[in-house]
Amino acid sequence: MTFRLNHDRFRDAVLELIRLASTDMSPDVVKAITMARDNEDAGSAAKSVLNVILQNITAAQDGSTPICQDTGTNIHYITIPVGVSMRAVEKAVIEATRLATAKAYLRPNSVDSVTGKNSGDNTGIMSPYFHFEEWDKPAIEIKLALKGGGSENVSGQYKLPDATLEAGRNMEGVYKCVVDMVFKAQGQGCAPGIMGVGIGGDRATSMIVAKKQLFRKLDDLNPDPDLASMEERLLQDLNKLGIGPMGFGGKTTALAVKIGKAHRLPASFFVSLAYMCWADRRRTMTYSEDEVRYD
Numbered sequence: 001m002t003f004r005l006n007h008d009r010f011r012d013a014v015l016e017l018i019r020l021a022s023t024d025m026s027p028d029v030v031k032a033i034t035m036a037r038d039n040e041d042a043g044s045a046a047k048s049v050l051n052v053i054l055q056n057i058t059a060a061q062d063g064s065t066p067i068c069q070d071t072g073t074n075i076h077y078i079t080i081p082v083g084v085s086m087r088a089v090e091k092a093v094i095e096a097t098r099l100a101t102a103k104a105y106l107r108p109n110s111v112d113s114v115t116g117k118n119s120g121d122n123t124g125i126m127s128p129y130f131h132f133e134e135w136d137k138p139a140i141e142i143k144l145a146l147k148g149g150g151s152e153n154v155s156g157q158y159k160l161p162d163a164t165l166e167a168g169r170n171m172e173g174v175y176k177c178v179v180d181m182v183f184k185a186q187g188q189g190c191a192p193g194i195m196g197v198g199i200g201g202d203r204a205t206s207m208i209v210a211k212k213q214l215f216r217k218l219d220d221l222n223p224d225p226d227l228a229s230m231e232e233r234l235l236q237d238l239n240k241l242g243i244g245p246m247g248f249g250g251k252t253t254a255l256a257v258k259i260g261k262a263h264r265l266p267a268s269f270f271v272s273l274a275y276m277c278w279a280d281r282r283r284t285m286t287y288s289e290d291e292v293r294y295d
Contacts, residue, residue: 003081003138004289007092013285013292014096014142015103018074020294021144021283022066022105025057028217029255029280033057036192036245036252046250050192053245053278064105068279071106072146074128075211079141086132089140093130097122106146131208139288143215146281147274151193154185155210157203160269169269171230174199174259177271182238182254187247190277194218194256195234198272201262210274213258215282227259245278255280 037050060067074097078089098121100106110119110127122128135141158177160169165180167173178197185191198209222228234257244250255278264270284295 003084003140005084005088005092005140006289007088010089010140010287011092011096011099013287014093015099016292017142017144017283017285017294018096018100019064019103019105021146021281022071022100023060023064024283025061025067026217026280026282028219030054030057032218032255033192033278036255040245040250040252044250045248046244046252049245049248049250050252066105066107067281068148068277069107070148070150071109072148072281073109073152074106074122075131075145075147076128077131077133077143077145077212077215079133079135079137081138081140082134082136084140086130089132090130093128093142094123097128139286142285142287144283144285145211145214145276147211147214148190148277148279151189151275151277154181154189155207155273155275156181157207157273158271160271171226173269174271175230175234178234178257178273179237179241181273181275183241183243185275186243187245189275190279191243191247192245192252192255192278194276194280195238195254195258196274196276197257197259198270198274199259199261200264201270202265202268203270203272205262206270206272207274209260209262210272213260214274214276214280215284216258218256218280222259224261227261231257231259 040047101121108120110122110124160173165176167176196210196213198206238254243253286293
């Protein structure tokens, strides 16, 4: 079957994807924050912060306004059918990004790294960001994350072994890296956060794997039993750090830990952490010639 891309229809569908990601929090994230709020001690700063966050989420949804004033970096993971032009898809997404900025779903966030000049419409050199894959289905899937600067600034990467952490090239070493990075972040990543972890790969691939984890539902189960066990262990132990929402203390420093892996060179062992703030703005669109579905 030949897939035909209707430019205007696709552009408008992407515009709606951006609006949803920016203004309408995914139900699994709302559920996790609600459970965290209910688990905090009565009268605590943590409970108060999480309650305000939930009020903010409701207000954003009701008014179709951004959940956070920093609408972040637009990161698109796109899967296309065989024969569909990546350039055509990029063109439509860029147009939708400009429209979303004009409608105030996005804050102008794309700045020339040399001159400091803001493009004013969230486009520029490698902005927005695209990662393409291909499949045999007659549809285009776009996974969009709006990743705020605060969470991106506390994300990072380790190279094992790490003498300062006494971390070797094994899962215990991975564990130490994640705990160390979250501890160093304190509340600066707008905790409670979602931790996407990438193990292996080269430096760039490792972070791509980490960021892909951020599209998983917070209540899903990793199909790899070893990674599932480590996710649960890290979630429990990160929430014992006492950092809490926005760094004010409490029982909830992390909402979820999601781990992926890639094969690596024997000489290299990278561990990447893509820290996502509580404003876990991500949505998925599946676009076909017959329908458009948002998750």
